[in-house]
Amino acid sequence: MSALTRGRALLTGRYRGHVLFASVALLLLAIAPAALDPFRLGLLAKYLCFAIAALGIGLAWGQGGMMTLGQGVFFGLGGYSMGMYLKLNDAGAEGLPDFMVWSGVEELPALWEPFRSPFFALAMVVVLPVAVASVLGLLVFRQRVRGAYFAILSQALAAAFVIWLVGQQGLTGGTNGLTNFYDVFGMDPEDESAQRAFYFTVVAVLGALYLLARQLVRSRFGRLLVAIRDGEDRVRFLGYNPATVKTVTFAVSAAMAGIAGALYVPVVGIISPALLGVVPSIELLVAVAIGGRFSLAGAVLGGVLMNWAHTSLSENWPEGWTYLQGGLFILVIMLAPKGIAGLARQAGDLLARRRSAGAPAAPPAPVKEEVAV
Amino acid sequence: MSGHPEGRAEQGGGLLEIRDLMVVFDGFKAIDGVDLTVGEGELRFLIGPNGAGKTTLIDVITGLTRPTSGTVTFAGASLAGRKEHQIVRLGIGRTFQTSVVFEELSVLENLDLAASFRRPLPSLLRRRRGVAAEVAAALETIGLQDLADRPAGILSHGQRQWLEIGMLIAQGPRLLLLDEPVAGMSKDERERTGELLTEIARDHTVIVIEHDMEFLRRYASTVTVLHEGSVLVEGDVAAVQADPRVQEVYLGRKKEEAA
Amino acid sequence: MLDQLPVGLSIAGALLLIALGLTFTFGQMGVINMAHGEFIMAGAYTAYLLQDLAAGQAVLLALPVAFGVAGLMGLVLERLAIRRFYGRPLDTLLLTWGVSLVLQQLARDLFGAPNVNVTAPGWLDGRLELAGMTIPYTRLFIMALAVACVAAIWGYMNRSRQGRRMRAVMQNRELAACSGVVTERVDQLTFFIGSGLAGVAGVALTLIGPIGPTLGTNYIVDAFLVVVAGGLGRLRGAVLAALALGLLNSFVEFWTDASFAKVVVFAAIVAFLQFRPQGMFVLRSRALT
Numbered sequence: 024m025s026a027l028t029r030g031r032a033l034l035t036g037r038y039r040g041h042v043l044f045a046s047v048a049l050l051l052l053a054i055a056p057a058a059l060d061p062f063r064l065g066l067l068a069k070y071l072c073f074a075i076a077a078l079g080i081g082l083a084w085g086q087g088g089m090m091t092l093g094q095g096v097f098f099g100l101g102g103y104s105m106g107m108y109l110k111l112n113d114a115g116a117e118g119l120p121d122f123m124v125w126s127g128v129e130e131l132p133a134l135w136e137p138f139r140s141p142f143f144a145l146a147m148v149v150v151l152p153v154a155v156a157s158v159l160g161l162l163v164f165r166q167r168v169r170g171a172y173f174a175i176l177s178q179a180l181a182a183a184f185v186i187w188l189v190g191q192q193g194l195t196g197g198t199n200g201l202t203n204f205y206d207v208f209g210m211d212p213e214d215e216s217a218q219r220a221f222y223f224t225v226v227a228v229l230g231a232l233y234l235l236a237r238q239l240v241r242s243r244f245g246r247l248l249v250a251i252r253d254g255e256d257r258v259r260f261l262g263y264n265p266a267t268v269k270t271v272t273f274a275v276s277a278a279m280a281g282i283a284g285a286l287y288v289p290v291v292g293i294i295s296p297a298l299l300g301v302v303p304s305i306e307l308l309v310a311v312a313i314g315g316r317f318s319l320a321g322a323v324l325g326g327v328l329m330n331w332a333h334t335s336l337s338e339n340w341p342e343g344w345t346y347l348q349g350g351l352f353i354l355v356i357m358l359a360p361k362g363i364a365g366l367a368r369q370a371g372d373l374l375a376r377r378r379s380a381g382a383p384a385a386p387p388a389p390v391k392e393e394v395a396v
Numbered sequence: 397m398s399g400h401p402e403g404r405a406e407q408g409g410g411l412l413e414i415r416d417l418m419v420v421f422d423g424f425k426a427i428d429g430v431d432l433t434v435g436e437g438e439l440r441f442l443i444g445p446n447g448a449g450k451t452t453l454i455d456v457i458t459g460l461t462r463p464t465s466g467t468v469t470f471a472g473a474s475l476a477g478r479k480e481h482q483i484v485r486l487g488i489g490r491t492f493q494t495s496v497v498f499e500e501l502s503v504l505e506n507l508d509l510a511a512s513f514r515r516p517l518p519s520l521l522r523r524r525r526g527v528a529a530e531v532a533a534a535l536e537t538i539g540l541q542d543l544a545d546r547p548a549g550i551l552s553h554g555q556r557q558w559l560e561i562g563m564l565i566a567q568g569p570r571l572l573l574l575d576e577p578v579a580g581m582s583k584d585e586r587e588r589t590g591e592l593l594t595e596i597a598r599d600h601t602v603i604v605i606e607h608d609m610e611f612l613r614r615y616a617s618t619v620t621v622l623h624e625g626s627v628l629v630e631g632d633v634a635a636v637q638a639d640p641r642v643q644e645v646y647l648g649r650k651k652e653e654a655a
Numbered sequence: 656m657l658d659q660l661p662v663g664l665s666i667a668g669a670l671l672l673i674a675l676g677l678t679f680t681f682g683q684m685g686v687i688n689m690a691h692g693e694f695i696m697a698g699a700y701t702a703y704l705l706q707d708l709a710a711g712q713a714v715l716l717a718l719p720v721a722f723g724v725a726g727l728m729g730l731v732l733e734r735l736a737i738r739r740f741y742g743r744p745l746d747t748l749l750l751t752w753g754v755s756l757v758l759q760q761l762a763r764d765l766f767g768a769p770n771v772n773v774t775a776p777g778w779l780d781g782r783l784e785l786a787g788m789t790i791p792y793t794r795l796f797i798m799a800l801a802v803a804c805v806a807a808i809w810g811y812m813n814r815s816r817q818g819r820r821m822r823a824v825m826q827n828r829e830l831a832a833c834s835g836v837v838t839e840r841v842d843q844l845t846f847f848i849g850s851g852l853a854g855v856a857g858v859a860l861t862l863i864g865p866i867g868p869t870l871g872t873n874y875i876v877d878a879f880l881v882v883v884a885g886g887l888g889r890l891r892g893a894v895l896a897a898l899a900l901g902l903l904n905s906f907v908e909f910w911t912d913a914s915f916a917k918v919v920v921f922a923a924i925v926a927f928l929q930f931r932p933q934g935m936f937v938l939r940s941r942a943l944t
Contacts, residue, residue: 162928163925166929171687171744171745175687175882175883176880176883176921176924178876178879179877180921182876182917186913189914190914239521241523242521243508243515243522243523243524244520246508247520249501250501259480259484260484260490261484261510262484262514271517342760342764346760349754350753350757353750353757356749357736357739357750360746
């Protein structure tokens with residue numbers, strides 16, 4: 024066997040996933056930190072935060088068929104939990120966060136008090152998104168509200184959440200959100216070494232959550248999730264309650280969005296309603312569609328790529344970016360509904376078939392969709 | 397099959413008892429006062445012209461449709477107000493007229509899911525290792541061993557029906573409800589399904605809805621004829637076929653349909 | 656507090672005009688059209704462009720023109736893209752969101768990003784004092800407009816041959832097709848009318864406040880909630896749900912503050928779905944989906 028065929032075997036065979044994971048880990052842990060200047064590394068950390076949220080969407084939507092247009096809410100709950108702690112930490116034992124002073128608030132609202140504890144705040148990063156997603160999920164899935172109805176409801180939740188955040192100036196910092204953090208767990212966030220530490224934390228969390236999601240997808244639970252996506256009503260007659268399975272999955276995806284939001288705060292230095300509303304939530308979902316919703320790796324890739332494109336293009340060429348983004352969605356949905364990951368898989372299968380000519384590959388399964396009505 | 401701890405059905409009654417069942421859809425009486433008793437171990441055929449209420453009856457038993465009035469009792473327990481998955485957990489399984497299998501999952505995974513619903517949720521989070529005994533048995537019964545690892549989406553119509561029956565067996569139910577299992581099948585496939593049915597009926601209680609008269613003659617023992625939402629006749633195949641009322645409503649109508 | 660009644664009713668009227676198109680395209684074709692919001696915007700900018708014409712009657716001129724402009728936009732969108740995605744609501748949602756982005760940017764390039772004002776004609780300046788309420792004529796005009804449009808749609812659906820075809824397709828597409836209904840025609844017409852009504856709503860909204868490229872985004876989420884609460888493709892449901900939503904919103908805004916209103920409305924809808932998971936009125940079907 025020549026080196027070339029052996030290499031090809033690694034890329035197409037059953038170890039394809041391991042090879043891919045190892046290469047990406049190498050790229051993110053060794054090559055990127057060495058090759059990128061601190062500013063670019065910070066940007067990459069930001070994209071990876073979105074990738075964590077995208078991973079959650081890949082799980083809920085790609086595997087479970089729940090098109091959630093409200094992930095911004097969970098990203099926000101995580102981000103604000105973290106931000107509130109950091110704000111209180113900066114303000115000191117007696118002080119108030121700066122924006123409260125500016126908007127004439129004299130006493131710390133009771134809602135803020137427990138966030139003085141870093142442990143409470145870190146717990147809330149996961150607990151709040153999970154709680155909101157579980158309550159909504161149970162109420163909605165139990166009544167068999169799904170598909171487009173669920174998408175609409177989750178979008179309405181995002182809209183309501185942001186309007187509430189903006190309206191509660193004294194409590195939430197309003198439109199400006201929470202920003203200006205000076206001390207993040209003993210580090211100065213402006214510091215280069217702190218930025219590096221944030222970056223490595225994000226990469227480690229992404230890696231861990233990816234492995235967790237992969238384990239979930241490959242377990243019986245994951246098979247059940249796919250079965251529910253493709254035939255929820257049939258699954259009931261196998262003795263399972265789809266509402267439970269969907270609620271658990273939705274809660275896990277919400278937790279991922281919450282963690283992403285919490286990491287975003289020290290990396291970027293702000294959490295504000297502009298990041299959380301209807302538009303950012305759907306942008307995140309579309310990033311997953313472009314990366315490939317049926318593949319966890321595709322979801323992660325989409326999250327990174329679209330946010331990279333957003334950041335690098337929208338600053339210099341905002342009009343062009345919007346046209347490009349809109350056009351890209353239209354093209355992907357019409358021409359490549361399985362996204363980049365789907366195209367890559369097709370290419371890989373083609374390669375494998377050419378290698379072992381004769382063995383027929385399974386025809387690509389058609390994209391199916393849970394019909395709402 | 398995986399054991400059912402429950403004993404024989406209680407004295408005097410059947411495993412499944414339906415009393416005074418009424419189902420009304422927007423003023424239309426789909427089922428109009430049906431009484432039906434099916435004993436443990438029985439193989440019961442349910443026939444009747446289109447619109448007689450056969451599928452509606454199965455829908456009521458399995459919780460898909462709520463009855464307007466009347467009772468359905470299974471092994472002494474009322475099924476009123478129970479959800480579909482809870483009824484499955486009591487031990488009633490069904491197939492559908494148009495078979496629904498999970499196309500992206502392999503044949504084996506389809507069977508494995510059907511066999512796993514009694515596992516607690518946390519244990520579902522582990523990956524499947526090996527093949528459980530009841531899954532292997534179901535796979536052998538339906539004869540799809542060679543296709544075990546292929547996605548169910550590639551199966552032919554007949555193979556899908558068998559997979560559905562296999563999933564039903566893997567569930568380990570006490571009562572199986574088959575809704576037109578041979579519809580759209582070739583002659584060979586019908587034969588194979590008949591054998592499968594005979595084999596399953598040996599250690600299960602089975603209710604079969606069927607239109608195919610030849611299939612009925614070959615494999616049925618007791619037959620219940622439904623007509624316009626109520627039970628017309630009940631008895632063994634020969635007696636039912638000879639009954640003039642049945643010939644009038646069912647066989648007469650059958651000819652029109654064929655035309 | 657009584658003054659909130661006309662506010663709520665006029666918002667309900669605008670929501671209803673927007674939701675009608677959505678509920679019919681969703682119910683009949685299984686399409687979720689996020690670009691519907693941009694048809695509202697197109698209607699509003701039509702009124703903006705026409706405001707100096709027709710000496711004080713500009714609004715009356717703008718209504719039919721906006722109906723035509725938005726309707727044609729809908730028709731073009733349906734022909735070019737959406738018709739390939741019938742029955743796949745989630746895909747159409749993403750697709751039309753892309754379209755919506757492009758249309759918003761187009762509006763920004765054509766009319767500028769800042770909001771603009773449309774001057775209401777003089778005869779809508781006054782207000783009516785009635786039973787202790789002060790009702791601005793503009794609000795009254797929007798309510799009347801909504802009532803007139805609903806009456807017209809009702810007449811169309813129940814009295815005209817085309818409308819009966821539309822209802823037939825909505826209830827059972829295959830059966831309608833077998834009975835000789837050219838479903839493609841019906842779909843196009845539904846899309847045209849639904850989009851046109853959004854344009855009319857856009858004109859109405861110019862009477863309430865300034866308009867801008869993102870006008871549609873502010874209303875589309877609420878309009879979809881009307882569809883969910885009212886039941887797919889149901890005229891009665893849409894009317895009741897729009898009324899409930901509009902009134903609830905404006906009264907909660909009055910009692911607490913605006914930032915709570917949406918949260919309360921959202922909670923109310925989730926609570927409502929506990930009793931009626933498929934909305935107020937449902938088209939029944941026996942199929943196992």
